[in-house]
Amino acid sequence: MSGTKATQVDSMKQAARAGAGGARTVEAGPRPGFRAAMAFEFTKLWAVRSTRTTLAVALAAQLAMAWLIGFSAWASGVNGYESAMPAPFMALACLQLAQLIIATLAALAITSEYSNGTIISSLQAVPVRSRLLGAKAAVLGIVGLGSGVVLVGSGTLVAALAAGTYGAFTVSDLLLALAGGGAYLGMLALVMLGIGALLRSTAGAITGAFVLLFGLPQLLPLFAVDWVQRVVVYLPTTAGQVLGTGAVEPYGSATAIAVLVAWAGVLLGAGMWVFTRRDA
Amino acid sequence: MITLENLGMDFGSVRAVDSLSVTVAPGKVTGFLGPNGAGKTTTMRMLLGLDAPSSGRALVNGVRYAQLAAPLRTVGALLEPRTGHRGQRADSHLRGLARSNRIPVARVDAVLQEVGLGEAGRRRIGTYSLGMRQRLGIAAALLGEPEVLVFDEPVNGLDADGVAWIRDLMRAKAAAGATVFVSSHLMSEMQSTADHLVVIGRGKLLADQSMDAVLAASAQTAVVVSSPQAGVLAAGLERAGYLVAVAGPDSLRVTGATTQEVGGVAHSLGVRINELGLRRASLEQAYTELTAQSLDYVPTRIGEEP
Numbered sequence: 001m002s003g004t005k006a007t008q009v010d011s012m013k014q015a016a017r018a019g020a021g022g023a024r025t026v027e028a029g030p031r032p033g034f035r036a037a038m039a040f041e042f043t044k045l046w047a048v049r050s051t052r053t054t055l056a057v058a059l060a061a062q063l064a065m066a067w068l069i070g071f072s073a074w075a076s077g078v079n080g081y082e083s084a085m086p087a088p089f090m091a092l093a094c095l096q097l098a099q100l101i102i103a104t105l106a107a108l109a110i111t112s113e114y115s116n117g118t119i120i121s122s123l124q125a126v127p128v129r130s131r132l133l134g135a136k137a138a139v140l141g142i143v144g145l146g147s148g149v150v151l152v153g154s155g156t157l158v159a160a161l162a163a164g165t166y167g168a169f170t171v172s173d174l175l176l177a178l179a180g181g182g183a184y185l186g187m188l189a190l191v192m193l194g195i196g197a198l199l200r201s202t203a204g205a206i207t208g209a210f211v212l213l214f215g216l217p218q219l220l221p222l223f224a225v226d227w228v229q230r231v232v233v234y235l236p237t238t239a240g241q242v243l244g245t246g247a248v249e250p251y252g253s254a255t256a257i258a259v260l261v262a263w264a265g266v267l268l269g270a271g272m273w274v275f276t277r278r279d280a
Numbered sequence: 281m282i283t284l285e286n287l288g289m290d291f292g293s294v295r296a297v298d299s300l301s302v303t304v305a306p307g308k309v310t311g312f313l314g315p316n317g318a319g320k321t322t323t324m325r326m327l328l329g330l331d332a333p334s335s336g337r338a339l340v341n342g343v344r345y346a347q348l349a350a351p352l353r354t355v356g357a358l359l360e361p362r363t364g365h366r367g368q369r370a371d372s373h374l375r376g377l378a379r380s381n382r383i384p385v386a387r388v389d390a391v392l393q394e395v396g397l398g399e400a401g402r403r404r405i406g407t408y409s410l411g412m413r414q415r416l417g418i419a420a421a422l423l424g425e426p427e428v429l430v431f432d433e434p435v436n437g438l439d440a441d442g443v444a445w446i447r448d449l450m451r452a453k454a455a456a457g458a459t460v461f462v463s464s465h466l467m468s469e470m471q472s473t474a475d476h477l478v479v480i481g482r483g484k485l486l487a488d489q490s491m492d493a494v495l496a497a498s499a500q501t502a503v504v505v506s507s508p509q510a511g512v513l514a515a516g517l518e519r520a521g522y523l524v525a526v527a528g529p530d531s532l533r534v535t536g537a538t539t540q541e542v543g544g545v546a547h548s549l550g551v552r553i554n555e556l557g558l559r560r561a562s563l564e565q566a567y568t569e570l571t572a573q574s575l576d577y578v579p580t581r582i583g584e585e586p
Contacts, residue, residue, distance in 0.1 A: 032382040040380030047372035120360040125380040127329045127346040279331040
C-alpha cells in the first residue's frame with residue numbers, strides 16, 4: 001500500500017516536472033534506463049533454475065578436471081618425468097570443459113526467449129532493442145567474467161593440493177590466470193550472445209560453439225596450407241590460453257586481448273545489427 | 281489513446297494490413313474484430329513495435345511504442361499467452377518486468393491477487409494451465425497500472441468464471457478512463473463487452489462505429505409491429521418509405537425505422553396496435569453481414585495505393 005502511495009507522489013512530482021517540459025505524455029515514476037534493463041536481464045537469468053544448475057555443473061566439472069590434472073602432474077613428477085606446471089595454469093587448461101557450459105548459458109539467454117515466446121514480453125518491457133541486447137551483453141559479460149575468476153581460482157586451489165610441489169606457483173602466475181580466465185569467458189559469453197542473436201536457435205548456437213571452440217582448433221591445423229596456419233592462432237581459444245599464461249608465442253597479451261575483443265565485437269555487432277532490424 | 285495512421289504491412293505479395301486509419305479513444309472498450317487472418321494480431325504487433333510497418337504509423341499517446349519512456353507504465357498488452365520461461369516462477373517473471381520499468385515490486389503481489397493467482401504465483405510457469413498462463417499475461421499487462429490496455433484474444437483458455445471476470449475487468453478499466461483495445465472472435469462475448477467496434481477483413485477497415493450503430497445498420501435489426509389492420513399499416517409504412525415484410529398473420533417487420541416512427545405512422549392512420557418492439561440483431565448477425573461483404577474484396581496489389 002505504501003508503495004502505491006509513493007508512486008502517486010512520484011507521479012505528481014513527475015507531472016509537475018513534465019508540465020514545464022512540453023507535450024510529452026506524463027508517465028508516473030522514475031524513467032527506466034540501461035540499469036533497469038540490466039536488472040531485468042539479471043532477474044531472468046538468475047531466476048531460472050537451469051542457470052544455477054548449469055553453473056554448479058561447470059564448477060563441479062572444473063574441480064574434477066583440476067584434481068585430475070594436478071594429480072597426474074604429481075604422479076608423473078614423482079616418477080621422474082618433467083611435469084611441473086604452476087597450478088593456476090592447470091586450472092586455466094581445465095576451462096576447456098567449463099567454457100562450453102558458459103557458452104551454452106550465454107546463447108540460451110537469447111535463443112530460449114525465442115523458443116518460449118518470452119521475447120515478446122521482453123520487447124514490450126524494453127522496446128529499445130539495442131538497450132535490451134546491450135543489457136543482456138552486460139549481464140552475461142559480468143557472469144562470464146565472474147565465472148572465469150571463480151573457476152580458475154577454485155581450480156587452482158584443487159590443482160595445487162593435488163599436485164603438491166609440482167604445482168608450485170607465484171602470485172603473479174595466479175593473478176595472470178585469474179585475469180586471463182575471466183577475460184576469456186567474459187568475451188566468450190559476448191561471442192555466444194552474438195551467435196544466438198544471429199541464429200535465434202539453441203541447436204544452431206550450440207553447434208556454432210562446438211565448431212568455434214573444438215572443431216576449428218582441431219581441424220584447421222591439419223591443413224598444411226600456409227595461410228591457414230597463420231589464421232588458426234587467431235581463434236579465441238588460442239588467444240585465451242595466451243592471455244592466461246602470459247605466453248609470448250604466437251603473440252603477446254595485448255594482441256590476445258585485441259583478438260578476443262575483435263571476435264566479441266564482430267559477432268555481437270552482427271547479432272545487434274540483425275536484432276535491431278528484424279521483426280520479433 | 282491509440283492512433284493508427286495509414287498503417288500497412290506486406291508479407292511478400294500479401295497485403296496483411298492495408299492502410300488502416302483508426303483512432304481508439306479512452307474511456308471505452310473498443311472491440312477489434314475480423315475473421316482469422318484478417319490482420320488483427322499483425323496490427324497489434326505493429327502497435328507494440330514488434331513488427332515494423334511497411335507503411336504508415338501506429339502511435340500510443342502520439343508517439344511510437346519504442347519512444348515511450350516507461351512502456352509498461354503506459355501500455356499493458358497481452359499478445360502471447362505462452363510467455364515466460366517454464367523454469368521461472370510466475371512472481372519472479374513479474375518481478376523482472378517490474379524492475380525493467382522501475383515499477384514498485386510491491387505491485388507484483390497486488391496484480392497476482394487481482395488476477396486470482398495469489399499463492400499460485402510462487403509456482404513455476406511450466407506447471408501452469410493455459411487459463412493460468414492467460415491470467416499471468418493479464419497480470420503482466422496490469423503491472424504498471426497503464427492507461428492503455430491491448431488484449432489479443434484474452435478469453436482464450438479461460439473458463440466461464442474467467443470470461444466473466446475479464447469482461448468486468450475491461451469494463452471497469454474503461455469506466456476509469458483507460459483505453460481498452462481488445463480483439464476477439466467470440467461475438468456474444470464482444471457484444472456484452474465492447475462499446476465501440478473496429479472491424480477489419482483482409483487487412484482493410486470494414487467498420488469503425490459504436491456498437492449501437494453497427495447493430496442498427498444490420499438488416500437483421502427491425503421493428504416488429506402487430507396489428508389487426510396489418511395490411512393498412514403496411515401500406516402506410518411503405519408510403520412513408522420504410523421497408524416492410526410480413527412476419528406473421530397480423531405482424532410486420534419494418535426495417536430502417538425506429539419504434540417511435542412506426543408508432544407515429546400507426547397513430548396518424550388511426551390503426552390499432554397490439555405489439556410494438558425492436559428486434560435487435562445480434563453482433564454475430566451484424567458481423568456476418570459485414571465480413572461477408574469483405575469476401576468480395578479484391579485485394580489491392582502491391583504498389584497500387586488505393
